[in-house]
Amino acid sequence: MRQSRGSAPHRWLIAAVAGALVACGNPQPPAGEPAPRFTSEVRPVDAARLGASWHPGCPVSPDRLRLLRLSYVGMDGQQHLGELVVHEDRVRRTVDAFARLHALRFPIERMRPAGDFPGAEDETSMRANNTSAFNCRGISGSGSWSQHAYGRAVDVNPLLNPYLSSEGDLQPATAGPYLDRSRRDPGLLHDGDAAVRVFTDAGWTWGGSWHDPKDYQHFELP
16 A cells, blocks of 8 residues: 555554564665565466476476566565466465565565476575475475475575474575574564564465474465
């Protein structure tokens, strides 16, 4: 919502929210400049565009997936354009979630489909701190499909928000410094954060609230 004028209480609230965002480390636009507008675009996607992230036998066909082009705030505080692949029935709710992250100026390192990485290798994507959604793969240590294989899950800043099982399986393997969840680096997710509530208030499940494994990057909407 955008307002050109407001009452004194409204102006005070806007200033308080802006101050809270700065305090949380979210990058802000230069003083006096309006924040860039969030944009989104939805396109069909075919198997060629999905690369190695899809193969015959996956639980969802390419015609049921959509390519989202979304603007996001980078770690540099600037506007960027990224892409996510999601199931067609999760388009609206995914766009809504990332629009709210954008309004919070929650910083995202990069946003590329898993198929843009060699072999759609999840470890490689995570080490690049890449926010992604669809990838036809199973749950670690299980014979079941991940919700990512249906395009119904999103991993946000996975290097900063790693996966850790009780057996010590850390993904990505380079994320050791970020097991310290008391850190307040921009882009980290913590229980009760506004960025986490963007998803959980809208019915998504957050892996950071699980007992085992802890999957701080993961949001799913089965």
